[in-house]
Amino acid sequence: MKAHVEFIYTEPIGLTDLAVLEVGTQSCLPDMSFGPSVRDMYILHYIHSGYGTYSTGGRTELIGPGELFLVTPDTVHTYCAGSEDPWSYSWFGFVGTLAARLVELAGFTVLSPVRGTESSLPVESLFSNLMRLRNEPAKELLLTALLYQIFGTLAIPDDAPPLRADVGHHVRNAVSYMNAHYADRIGLHEIAEHVGLDTKYLCRLFQQRLSMSPYRYLTDVRMRKACRLLRRQLLGIAEIAQSVGYQDPLMFSRMFKRTIGVSPSAYREKARLESGTTSYETS
Known part of the structure; x- marks a missing residue:
C-alpha cells in the first residue's frame, strides 16, 4: 500500500508580491512523517480528513479535519500522520514580499502556527480546487489568485x-x-x-x-x-x-x-x- 500524492510545480513568472512555487494533495499512510527539516518557503496545509501532529519551536499539536498549519521559512519542523486515522491534506508552497503580511492577517504567527476554520468559511472547497488547475495554461496566475482568495477568507474576523x-x-x-x-x-x-x-x-x-x-x-x-x-x-x-x-x-x-x-x-x-x-x- 502506497500513499497517494499529487504535485503541481509552477514556473516563475515575475510575481514579487506573492508567488506560488508548488501545490499538492496527499493521503498519508499511518505514522508517515516528514522532518525534522527546514524549508525556504512558506507552506500552508489544510487537513481534509484524519489526524496528525505538527511539531515546531519545541511544541507539538494534534491537528484534525478543518484545521490548518503553517510551515515558516528557515524553521525546523516535523509533521506526522496519525497511527489509526492518518490525515489527508492539501498544501500551498509560496514566497513573496506580501507573504509574511498575508500570513499575519490570516491569524498565523511563529508561536501560533495552527488555526481552525469556521464551518461557514469555504476553505475546504477552495483547497479542493487545487488539482483542477493542473492543465490550465495560466495555472501560475490562477493558483496565485486562489491563494489570495484563501488568505482573504481566513483574514475575516470571526466576530466581524x-x-x-x-x-x-x-x-x-x-x-x-x-x-x-x-x-x-x-x-x-x-x-x-x-x-x-x-x-x-x-x-x-x-x-x-x-x-x-x-x-x-x-x-x-x-x-x-x-x-x-x-x-x-x-x-x-x-x-x-x-x-x-x-x-x-x-x-x-x-x-x-x-x-x-x-x-x-x-x-x-x-x-x-x-x-x-x-x-x-x-x-
Whole structure:
C-alpha cells in the first residue's frame, strides 16, 4: 500500500508580491512523517480528513479535519500522520514580499502556527480546487489568485459585523483615487477623506476586500509606475522618485528595494541588459 500524492510545480513568472512555487494533495499512510527539516518557503496545509501532529519551536499539536498549519521559512519542523486515522491534506508552497503580511492577517504567527476554520468559511472547497488547475495554461496566475482568495477568507474576523452593501463602491473609489493621484503627496488621511470614511474603517475594508492596507496598495501602484519609468531609461532616479510621489530620492530607493527586492539602479541596469539599450547617463 502506497500513499497517494499529487504535485503541481509552477514556473516563475515575475510575481514579487506573492508567488506560488508548488501545490499538492496527499493521503498519508499511518505514522508517515516528514522532518525534522527546514524549508525556504512558506507552506500552508489544510487537513481534509484524519489526524496528525505538527511539531515546531519545541511544541507539538494534534491537528484534525478543518484545521490548518503553517510551515515558516528557515524553521525546523516535523509533521506526522496519525497511527489509526492518518490525515489527508492539501498544501500551498509560496514566497513573496506580501507573504509574511498575508500570513499575519490570516491569524498565523511563529508561536501560533495552527488555526481552525469556521464551518461557514469555504476553505475546504477552495483547497479542493487545487488539482483542477493542473492543465490550465495560466495555472501560475490562477493558483496565485486562489491563494489570495484563501488568505482573504481566513483574514475575516470571526466576530466581524456584516459589511454594508456599498463597501465595494468605497474600495473602488479609493483605488481610483490612488491610481489618479499616486504622484501627489497623499496619505491615508487624504484617501479616507476623499471617500468619506474613517481611516480605520477604510483600512478594514481594504483588508477584507484586497488583503492589504490602502498604504500598501498605494505603494504597489507607485512601484509599478516606477518600474515602467525605469525600463524606459529616460529619467534619473531623483526624477522618477518625484514622478511617483516621493520628494526624497533616498526614501524612494529604500521603499523600491523593500518592495521589488533590488535597488532602482540595479533594476534599470537589468532592464537595459535585457532590452539591449545603452545605459542612461545622469546629468
